[in-house]
Amino acid sequence: MSVDYLHTHEILVNMGPQHPSTHGVLRLVVKTDGEWVTETQPYIGYLHRCAEKIGESVEYPQFVPYTDRLDYLGAINNNLCYCLAVERLAGIEVPERATYLRVIGAELNRIASHLISYGTFGMETGAFTPFFYGFRERETILSIFEKWFGARLTYHLCRIGGVMADITPEIAQDIRDFIKTMRAVWDDYNTLLSFNEIFVRRTADVGVIPPEMAIEYGLTGPCLRGSGVKWDLRKNDPYCFYDTFDFDIPVGEGLMGTVGDSWDRYWVRMREIIESTKIIEQALDRMPEGAIRAKVPKILKLPKGEVYVRCENPRGELGFYLVSDGGTKPYRLKIRAPSFCNLSITNAICKDCLLADVIVIVGSIDIVLGEVDR
Amino acid sequence: MRELIEYLLTHVPLLTKVPSIFVYAVFILIGAGVVLGYISVMVIIWVYLERKVAGHIQARYGPMRVGPHGILQTIADAIKLFMKEDIIIPTSHKVLFIIAPFLVFFGAFAPFVVLPYSESLYLSKMNVGVFYLLALTAFEVIGIIMAGWGSNNKWALYGGMRHAAQMICYELPMGISVLTVVVFTGSLTLHGITNAQGWLPWQWFISPLKSPFTFIAGFVFYIAGLAATKRVPFDLPEAESELVAGYHAEYSGMRFAFFFLAEYTAMYLVCAVTSLLFLGGWNGPLPRAQGWLGNLLGLINVLSKTYFLLFVMLWLRWTLPRLRIDQLLSTSLKYLLPISLGALLGAAIQSAIF
Amino acid sequence: MTFEEIYTLLKGRFGDKILEKNDENIDPYIIISPDAIVQIMRFLKHEKELAFDFLSCISGVDYPDEGIIETVYHIFSYLKGHKLVIKVRLSRDNPIVDSVTGVWRSADWLEREVYDLLGVKFKGHPNLRRILLPEDWEGHPLRKDYQEPAEYHGIPNK
Amino acid sequence: MRRPKNKVAEYFVNIYRSLATIAAGMGVTIKVFFQKPVTLQYPDELPVIEEAFRGLHIYEQEKCIACEMCVKACPIDCISLQYEGKGKKARIKSYRIDYTKCLFCNLCVEACPTHCIKMGKEYNLCSYDRAGCVRELAEDIYSERSTVSE
């Protein structure tokens, strides 16, 4: 965007930690010249809860509920990644049915997370109604989760060696019904927001991240794919039989403006909802009968060693670096949070744009502060 | 109103004894009180409607708790607002901070003097009525800049400045689209303009059959009116996700209530003026009558049109995202202004030929 | 490329700067000398066959018994699809290592986090400040011998 | 969805597209306006709580053998157990759960060898103070006072 405006005095504005559109307690110190933003500096840490330190003081199975609290919108994905890390280090073989259940849970959770992202992104551009529509469908998912394993936000579904609860045919039917309604309302979502001219004008060509820049800054997930890089760990570094499912990896194509703009990142998320429904359907069809938990000793001792496992979360690549000294507790547990790395690009792209664009850009990166601050 | 007073002055023996200035003063006060009461009642209904419409559009119920279907909710809210602590920020500019809400409210309230509801139900038949309506928006602009400046808050200042820029841009297409109608009527009074429209829908100015140019001008006026009342998609001065609450971020309690009241009053005003200028005002398919029945029918006509436009406003608000400031300005200057100028030109040619 | 190939390539190029390798671990790693880190990393990123363009994670691990702090770099390649773990061993008393922000921009916040929680100083980092903890916090919490302060600005810890 | 190159064409396409997409969006909202709302009027209509729901704990004291497995399994140490004796003869004096800390993770339930603790359906956690959030689940059935009162 060419910056051609009347220069006046600069104002330093503190956006957050209590601001309606910073997704929690992010603080942006914005240097503005009138409506133009010349510099944006993010400050984080207001939600720091010492997750890594806690990880060193609890036993391996006991840390699983804490992972729920990282990216609380995609909690099952976090559970899954941590469990995969522990299982890989301990060499635990997970029953096939449990893996499919994990996939179903994780993908449903991904849809729920993207629905929130849809709603809040609409809200940031000033449209309130998408938020409620997104929540309407998310509630259905949460009700399915409640029926399945009894929690609505902090799921704790995956356990080391399997999952907590099995699904009944009734729940499977609920999931199939949900997929059907989701595909139907998805079109309404797009009519209401995605293709609305005002929305397109607000988001297209705003906060353009070229692919090289996205890789350089270590962006992952929809932010990376929005820039046109076709990279999805579910296909490229598969876990949980993801490589056997038939689904596309949506990438930003610059449909409304430049490749890598805010609209592309948003649109990648919207299309991932549909891809996730495909995965869930296939998983439901192919799921074998069998046990849902492997035999895991009550007091789990991991062999000495270290492992780095990464998973494709709704927000990007979640990594767990687990160091074991042979005891029952992790020696060191480093969490590579996708939002944390994605957020680090803000002061590079929130420059020479309007104040309203900063909000759109931060919204399109779709951060969860629970994960950024850990 | 004046006719009424003069009639009373000459015919009621008691009133002829007191100096007429007192009678005038008392009647002016009564008129103002009636308008104020009317606005308050209307605002309470509109706020309730807004929340109900919003609720149902968003697949929820809206207020349901206070009274059956929550109809007393707004009254409860109003009581809450007036009982709340009145906070005056110590770092604010006290004088500006205090007078700003009243100025804004005055700007929204004073135009009601010229709004007619039927041939004989009106307060004043000012002969520059339409201009008067446009002029009073100046009070709102200055009041909001004052609020933004007086609050001594950067977000509030942004809100005030955005509103000023917005008003400057949108007054132009608004005024020009009014002129498009005035070209046909040759009158600046709301009476004259309304009477120039027949009582069937295709005789109104909104009808493309009467004139395609006033049809366009009607839309331009309504859109500019949306911008003037800071409704979505033009709610930039108080954009919640950007400026927290914009110019009224630091206001609370009663002072906030005045802003709130002014906003809804202005909404009503824009809808009512649109209905008078373009939708035939008190003319409607209902049978015509004289006297109090005529007044009642006129009132029903005007109110039903106003409420329809109001519903469209709410409907738009809960559907659309917000524009960005540069898009807001270019919408006015690049689109509405040329379109309304074209419509004015076309209307002038049409009225000259036919 | 497999780990062995990468190792031989690096060993051939940098010789004794490559201190050690461990291929028994699930994720095999290479330990390199801290003074050559920027050269090696730059080589890893820009060498056509390696093309490690994605720095995923920088972690610090404290080993008080051996008196060292390890900084662990997990790097991946979008182009080739392979991965590598690089470790640097630093003395615990004065852990200083060159910053790799010049190689990957994503190292910026990751290094700040390691500095914040473990006290590793990254030489040449453009903005080495605390990131998660307040500016005036004392100590580095993820060190094993860290003692929780009794209070912070009058807020009791218990 | 490319925009036309011609400036004049773009001008009119913009107008058309704005009006068309706004009208389409309004169509979606008005459709929902006439549908039945999906929300519940909470205190009047209560949500259906599923069997699997993980709410406040239910504790069956007679089954408890005071093995402390739940206390060990709890990731956040929110369970405190006081007892005399072990095994079948154990006398439970108190079994407290601090709900200001509890994660509702179900790990205590899974650890219990006798299934004496499980998650219930109660979800109302409100309390006037912090102390009220600590719930005593064991009845003091062994003390003198309770036998006398019976």
Place this chain on the structure above:
Amino acid sequence: MAGKEIAIIIVFYVTCGVVVISALIAVFARSVINAAFALFFTLCGMAGFYFLLSADFLAIVQIVVYAGGILVLLLFGILLTHRTLEELGIEKRTTYIAGTIAGLAFYLILIFIIAQGLWHQIPPKPMAPTTATIGRLLLTKYLLPFEISSVTLLAALIGSAYLVRRKEGK
């Protein structure tokens, strides 16, 4: 005396008070922004005078153009041209002494002239709408000045837009 005249006298003096006091603030306020806000009340008071003088169209024009347009422009100008919000337009007092003295002297002269002048005053005509007359005069007798002024306005707009545009290479 008729009630209407008393009313006019009351309104006149109230308006007078508003105009003079706000004009005093506008001139002597330390901060320019306060002066601009005070000017708003002066301009509204002027509109009140025009109403009293049966120039209803002018009163509306006064509010539309002055209060709604010029003043907002002034406020924009003030807010655009100050480094920090705190120091915004604080004036030094020293220059005022000379100015006030000169002004007062000039005022005495003006009062003297007004008092000396033999004003040929006719009894005021009844209040009547002026819009139609003004419109007719503008399009007949004063058509040339009207057109010239519109060209002037256009030129001024283009000129000011040219002045504030960003120079190349800056």
Place this chain on the structure above:
Amino acid sequence: MTVGLIHYLIVAAILFVLGLIAIISRRNAVGVLIGVELVLNAANLNFVAFSRYAERGIEGQIFVIFIILLAACEVAVALAIVINLFANLGAIDVDRAGRMKR
């Protein structure tokens, strides 16, 4: 004591003098503009008052319209100059405006 021509003339005189004081004393360019507005308004008031109380008819009001129009032009151009002044000098002190010549 009805309100007559003299009353308006005196008010206009007061406004004129106040505007003059502002023009003389203010060093802030926008403050000077405010003074100019006051002076123009004083003149306008005289015109309108004369058009009502003198035999000349409504012509006075036409002049007022032209004056208001000119005031709008003047403010637009003056503000453009003020902003340029600010961009070049970093201040809008009229005493330092002579430096514009370079």
